[in-house]
Amino acid sequence: MYxxxxxxxxxxxxxxxxxxxxxxxxxxxxxxxxxxxxxxDLLSDYPFRKGKTLRPAICIATARAAGGMAQQAMHSAAAxxxxxxxxxxxxxxxxxxxxxxxxxxxxxxxxxxxxxxxGDATYLLALSFLLENLDTIGVSKAMHVxxxxxxxxxxxxxGQSMELDWVANHTFGLGDEDYYRMCTKKTCWxxxxxxxxxxxxxxxxxxxxxxxxENLARLTEFGMMLGIAFQIQDDLLNLxxxxxxxxxxxxxxxxxxxxxxxxNHVIASSGQQSEAIRAIIRKPRSEKKKKDVxxxxxxxxxxxxxxxxxxxxxxxxxxxxQMLEGLDFLREDTLIQPAEKWECGHMDKRLLRExxxxxxxxxx
Amino acid sequence: MYxxxxxxxxxxxxxxxxxxxxxxxxxxxxxxxxxxxxxxDLLSDYPFRKGKTLRPAICIATARAAGGMAQQAMHSAAAxxxxxxxxxxxxxxxxxxxxxxxxxxxxxxxxxxxxxxxGDATYLLALSFLLENLDTIGVSKAMHVxxxxxxxxxxxxxGQSMELDWVANHTFGLGDEDYYRMCTKKTCWxxxxxxxxxxxxxxxxxxxxxxxxENLARLTEFGMMLGIAFQIQDDLLNLxxxxxxxxxxxxxxxxxxxxxxxxNHVIASSGQQSEAIRAIIRKPRSEKKKKDVxxxxxxxxxxxxxxxxxxxxxxxxxxxxQMLEGLDFLREDTLIQPAEKWECGHMDKRLLRExxxxxxxxxx
Numbered sequence: 227m228y229x230x231x232x233x234x235x236x237x238x239x240x241x242x243x244x245x246x247x248x249x250x251x252x253x254x255x256x257x258x259x260x261x262x263x264x265x266x267d268l269l270s271d272y273p274f275r276k277g278k279t280l281r282p283a284i285c286i287a288t289a290r291a292a293g294g295m296a297q298q299a300m301h302s303a304a305a306x307x308x309x310x311x312x313x314x315x316x317x318x319x320x321x322x323x324x325x326x327x328x329x330x331x332x333x334x335x336x337x338x339x340x341x342x343x344x345g346d347a348t349y350l351l352a353l354s355f356l357l358e359n360l361d362t363i364g365v366s367k368a369m370h371v372x373x374x375x376x377x378x379x380x381x382x383x384x385g386q387s388m389e390l391d392w393v394a395n396h397t398f399g400l401g402d403e404d405y406y407r408m409c410t411k412k413t414c415w416x417x418x419x420x421x422x423x424x425x426x427x428x429x430x431x432x433x434x435x436x437x438x439x440e441n442l443a444r445l446t447e448f449g450m451m452l453g454i455a456f457q458i459q460d461d462l463l464n465l466x467x468x469x470x471x472x473x474x475x476x477x478x479x480x481x482x483x484x485x486x487x488x489x490n491h492v493i494a495s496s497g498q499q500s501e502a503i504r505a506i507i508r509k510p511r512s513e514k515k516k517k518d519v520x521x522x523x524x525x526x527x528x529x530x531x532x533x534x535x536x537x538x539x540x541x542x543x544x545x546x547x548q549m550l551e552g553l554d555f556l557r558e559d560t561l562i563q564p565a566e567k568w569e570c571g572h573m574d575k576r577l578l579r580e581x582x583x584x585x586x587x588x589x590x
Numbered sequence: 591m592y593x594x595x596x597x598x599x600x601x602x603x604x605x606x607x608x609x610x611x612x613x614x615x616x617x618x619x620x621x622x623x624x625x626x627x628x629x630x631d632l633l634s635d636y637p638f639r640k641g642k643t644l645r646p647a648i649c650i651a652t653a654r655a656a657g658g659m660a661q662q663a664m665h666s667a668a669a670x671x672x673x674x675x676x677x678x679x680x681x682x683x684x685x686x687x688x689x690x691x692x693x694x695x696x697x698x699x700x701x702x703x704x705x706x707x708x709g710d711a712t713y714l715l716a717l718s719f720l721l722e723n724l725d726t727i728g729v730s731k732a733m734h735v736x737x738x739x740x741x742x743x744x745x746x747x748x749g750q751s752m753e754l755d756w757v758a759n760h761t762f763g764l765g766d767e768d769y770y771r772m773c774t775k776k777t778c779w780x781x782x783x784x785x786x787x788x789x790x791x792x793x794x795x796x797x798x799x800x801x802x803x804e805n806l807a808r809l810t811e812f813g814m815m816l817g818i819a820f821q822i823q824d825d826l827l828n829l830x831x832x833x834x835x836x837x838x839x840x841x842x843x844x845x846x847x848x849x850x851x852x853x854n855h856v857i858a859s860s861g862q863q864s865e866a867i868r869a870i871i872r873k874p875r876s877e878k879k880k881k882d883v884x885x886x887x888x889x890x891x892x893x894x895x896x897x898x899x900x901x902x903x904x905x906x907x908x909x910x911x912q913m914l915e916g917l918d919f920l921r922e923d924t925l926i927q928p929a930e931k932w933e934c935g936h937m938d939k940r941l942l943r944e945x946x947x948x949x950x951x952x953x954x
Contacts (some may be wrong), residue, residue, distance in 0.1 A: 260771070262748040262749075262775065305873055316706050339684035339754050340682050340754050340755070340758065342709075345755060347748075352739065353736075353743075365733070372717075372721060376717055376718055379714045383714060386710075387629035387704070391628055392907070394703075406912045471744070
């Protein structure tokens with residue numbers, strides 16, 4: 227169970243607040259003398275396809291749970307969202323994906339060249355938000371946030387690199403630990419760990435170096451548990467979800483050959499059928515037939531791979547929940563401070579708690 | 591005429607110095623606990639293919655001409671070089687290019703997915719260098735440099751966007767002014783203007799706001815003249831150069847449909863043949879035949895398009911030279927300061943002067 231109201235309220239607030247930031251910044255860049263407008267139209271596509279804005283919501287909620295104001299986290303939250311959008315644009319190119327947030331992917335719409343360039347421009351807008359931070363939270367915090375983003379982005383490209391290498395090199399025999407390592411880099415850092423850490427850094431009113439290091443380390447661990455649960459659940463939805471709810475192609479991961487927990491499991495446990503599965507996975511995307519994919523889905527069912535993934539996702543979510551309760555430096559009674567321009571009642575530790583449940587229960 | 595010794599000495603120094611920086615930083619990132627090594631092998635490919643390291647050389651020379659030390663510009667110079675390499679990786683994907691610096695392009699070697707991701711990782715390393723600046727030149731200058739890089743990168747993605755749009759939208763009827771605008775964004779900013787401005791910012795020992803604004807504006811104009819000369823010359827080399835000297839495909843620009851000064855000129859001045867040229871340019875790269883390309887090359891010769899481009903390049907170089915002489919805040923008698931770890935006698939205004947001649951005379 228999760229409280230849908232708390233989550234929807236927070237995500238709606240965030241979506242709106244971040245959209246305002248993004249619109250303002252795009253407007254600012256577009257109106258620089260001599261700017262080339264059409265790029266900004268392409269830039270505006272993904273961010274204004276209604277995404278979850280999960281990352282900024284986590285960032286803002288953590289800032290408030292740490293005792294800060296939403297505004298302090300706002301530019302960083304927008305930077306995270308732009309970073310996410312840039313990542314999606316390039317990720318869609320890399321995976322050859324066809325749909326995103328219920329529409330065609332950008333490279334399907336405008337071709338790979340312009341999609342790659344628009345992705346670059348979107349990364350750049352994330353950097354621009356980080357520079358805006360200088361005016362809003364001061365040099366010291368702004369610098370901390372930049373270092374966090376640098377680290378996060380490095381983890382992400384490394385994780386992306388691992389996953390792409392596994393597919394390109396036809397790597398099999400991967401265990402759960404391999405998956406966790408890849409997933410921590412590819413998903414956890416940029417979807418959970420960095421938003422949590424950056425939220426805390428921007429929001430905390432006190433700055434004691436030794437407390438910071440300790441608290442940030444605990445947030446990292448919490449984000450890791452939550453992120454692994456999230457990614458396994460995302461992979462499950464890709465296998466068994468409904469297109470209209472999930473927004474991406476169904477079983478696209480199998481077409482792409484992604485080494486999910488479920489794929490690794492079915493290969494390890496399907497005995498004589500294992501080689502047939504590998505042979506399908508080795509095929510390039512364009513040569514995989516629907517019956518190939520259905521064969522693997524049936525094998526996953528038969529071997530309990532789906533159930534295995536589901537149990538693991540629940541296990542990590544339970545771990546995350548337990549860790550969260552121990553994070554005593556996060557508050558759930560954050561008052562709306564007089565200087566705040568907007569309010570969203572439950573955007574503090576309470577939101578983080580609901581999110582843990584949400585990530586494994588959504589769309590089931 | 592240009593003094594090859596001054597240029598070679600400076601580029602050799604720079605190549606070595608920047609390679610040391612890049613190797614150090616890659617080693618630092620690679621040795622972070624849990625780092626994924628193979629990404630750093632891909633990352634190391636382009637930067638260690640012997641490039642000209644023109645951008646860092648300009649940056650360092652300007653820092654010294656402004657009265658500073660080479661070290662002050664070093665991290666920024668390395669950032670520019672990483673940015674350039676990232677740009678090349680993505681540009682090669684966007685243009686479908688096959689060779690780069692005498693070898694296969696990265697996406698030819700490892701596929702588009704990993705090339706796009708490695709490009710992202712390379713941009714990130716540029717950001718890492720900018721964060722290293724905090725320790726070497728202090729917060730204030732480091733922040734200035736970041737703003738410069740943000741502006742430069744924005745100009746570049748806009749210029750790239752313009753050029754890609756022209757090809758994708760089958761835009762014809764472009765005049766020289768259109769070309770200058772695109773070229774200023776695509777080439778001048780990141781190859782000349784930003785290296786000059788950043789060199790000046792990092793190197794200048796005095797910081798008077800009104801002088802800074804004035805001097806930076808003059809450097810911008812100088813870089814624009816120089817950059818347009820450079821790009822026209824680069825486009826000329828693409829048409830008439832020798833593969834082993836040029837390092838890229840010959841006439842690749844025609845295959846890609848790039849709107850160079852020479853192409854715009856031949857379309858405007860080839861009368862009845864103009865439609866035939868347009869029809870060829872409209873074809874996708876893979877459908878263009880060698881005889882198509884040769885037809886356009888012959889038309890360019892017949893219409894004087896090559897000669898037209900050559901004259902323009904020389905004109906802009908002459909303009910640049912004249913401007914440079916007026917930049918009295920740049921010195922050419924920079925002494926080797928005791929604190930400097932290495933020395934390169936002519937890396938100051940003298941190098942900039944030789945470079946102006948070099949960009950239009952190279953490989954002729």
